[in-house]
Amino acid sequence: MSVSPNVEEVNRFVDKVFPAMRVSCLEITEIHALAVLTVDPDELRPGGFVSGPDQFRLADAVLWFLTFGAIGRVEEMSVTSELSIRFLRPAIGQKLYARADLEVQNRRSVVGSVHLWCDDKPGRRVSTGQGTYALPLPK
Amino acid sequence: MSVSPNVEEVNRFVDKVFPAMRVSCLEITEIHALAVLTVDPDELRPGGFVSGPDQFRLADAVLWFLTFGAIGRVEEMSVTSELSIRFLRPAIGQKLYARADLEVQNRRSVVGSVHLWCDDKPGRRVSTGQGTYALPLPK
Amino acid sequence: MSVSPNVEEVNRFVDKVFPAMRVSCLEITEIHALAVLTVDPDELRPGGFVSGPDQFRLADAVLWFLTFGAIGRVEEMSVTSELSIRFLRPAIGQKLYARADLEVQNRRSVVGSVHLWCDDKPGRRVSTGQGTYALPLPK
Amino acid sequence: MSVSPNVEEVNRFVDKVFPAMRVSCLEITEIHALAVLTVDPDELRPGGFVSGPDQFRLADAVLWFLTFGAIGRVEEMSVTSELSIRFLRPAIGQKLYARADLEVQNRRSVVGSVHLWCDDKPGRRVSTGQGTYALPLPK
Numbered sequence A, B, C, D: 001m002s003v004s005p006n007v008e009e010v011n012r013f014v015d016k017v018f019p020a021m022r023v024s025c026l027e028i029t030e031i032h033a034l035a036v037l038t039v040d041p042d043e044l045r046p047g048g049f050v051s052g053p054d055q056f057r058l059a060d061a062v063l064w065f066l067t068f069g070a071i072g073r074v075e076e077m078s079v080t081s082e083l084s085i086r087f088l089r090p091a092i093g094q095k096l097y098a099r100a101d102l103e104v105q106n107r108r109s110v111v112g113s114v115h116l117w118c119d120d121k122p123g124r125r126v127s128t129g130q131g132t133y134a135l136p137l138p139k
Helices: A007-015 A050-070 B007-018 B052-071 C007-017 C051-069 D008-019 D052-071
Strands: A024-028 A032-038 A081-089 A095-105 A110-118 A125-134 B025-026 B032-038 B080-087 B095-105 B107-119 B125-134 C024-028 C034-039 C077-088 C095-105 C107-118 C125-134 D024-028 D032-038 D078-088 D095-105 D110-119 D125-134
Touching: A007 A024, A024 A050, A024 C107, A032 A050, A050 A095, A050 A110, A050 A125, A050 B052, A050 B080, A081 C125, A095 C125, A110 C125, A125 C077, A125 C095, A125 C125, B007 B025, B007 B052, B025 B052, B032 B052, B052 B080, B052 B095, B052 B107, B052 B125, B052 D024, B080 D125, B125 D008, B125 D078, B125 D095, B125 D125, C007 C024, C007 D032, C024 C051, C034 C051, C051 C077, C051 C095, C051 C107, C051 C125, C051 D052, C051 D078, C077 D052, C077 D095, C125 D032, D008 D024, D024 D052, D032 D052, D052 D078, D052 D095, D052 D110, D052 D125
Parallel strands: none
Antiparallel strands: A024 A032, A032 A095, A081 A125, A081 B080, A095 A110, A110 A125, B025 B032, B032 B095, B080 B125, B095 B107, B107 B125, C024 C034, C034 C095, C077 C125, C077 D078, C095 C107, C107 C125, D024 D032, D032 D095, D078 D125, D095 D110, D110 D125
């Protein structure tokens, strides 16, 4: 049976293969992942809000981590096949958090749901999404 | 009757209110917009591909420009309400292009479809999406 | 303050305005709704599965009920503006259930997440989706 | 090289394996499909409109036909993995049409975009969507 990689393993892996992601993994199990993005004040969109693309970046990253947890290994070649996101309210804060929960895993893909919030307000969701990561097929 | 803002007006506006977007408008009419993102080699994801979040960022930007074209003015407070994106093939190139086409405009929102490609290969789409921009409601 | 309509009120309303829906409301509060569709064996798709469109029909209905709960009244003119659905595993059973949970409500729309399952297997989700109902705007 | 099945072949296949679909294929090639659903007046939703689920049913069907065209055969076990739909304006008419265009085909899936309209008004789209059909994997 597979065991989920731990947080340190995930963060070392991301630092190595995709440092531009700028997202840290905080928690990971077989069925969920938690991640954080520290907001760069220069990247705020008009109104002082965390931009939609920054929210998407975090949502996409936490689904990647969820995929690692679900399949039991970090996997460079798992890639997003589709992701839909809905913006619920203005995102104001210093840190943006996202939690992904597993919907299903099969041999071709991992599907998860994501919720995002700012700072210490998990009950005040700023966006939500669902997406699919495709797994490498056996040759 | 409204007239679409021109490309220079859109790019000046973006430079002023949201320079972090790093996307340029190339064409704008009442029913379409074309935009380009110059790929930063430091931002490539594993495999040397333009990342999904960078593709989303461009898709979101070109839908914003489409909204300006459809409503006949640049509008800081038009915001994405939802966007879904599907990744079709690896994105390899120096420049990423996106074209948005208007699906509908009404008093509350603008809906558009987007296609993305790299360099001089418009027939080789790397991703496609659809999304909704919410318009400010009259007070 | 608004009070959610009760189950009987919702079902009487649906019987009157849209009997073709063939979905019953089982639970409704300000933040969730539960609904059931009795599967017609003649409507099964190849393989004996509940079809995707039947699952969509139930997902759309339970989001409508969620909207009634969130806004505190049955509202004929609330309409789906967008809905995305992901199919997780084959749907086999006599009864299809769906639960919708509120993501946000504002003056223009209600956003919710939906999970579907068959018979007595709520832990074995067959599909999941997210969608937006547009509310009638004040004149 | 594969050749797309023709319209008669598709309609005979659907009549046999899934008659409840009630959708006819009108055109099919390797990169597009056209289909029609004859609206049942008893199925109209409040306001006299073609319901969202009926529109989804047609969108899902035409993407199935597109899949047959793209892979060069009717395939019972190709199934929708995800579909998102946006409703653009009220759908009023006797016949609902949908056209699907191929976005990409690879060995695991077919992705397409869909547009729907009523009667003889192809320029007046009532909804639009994008979706993915999963192909059976080689054993």
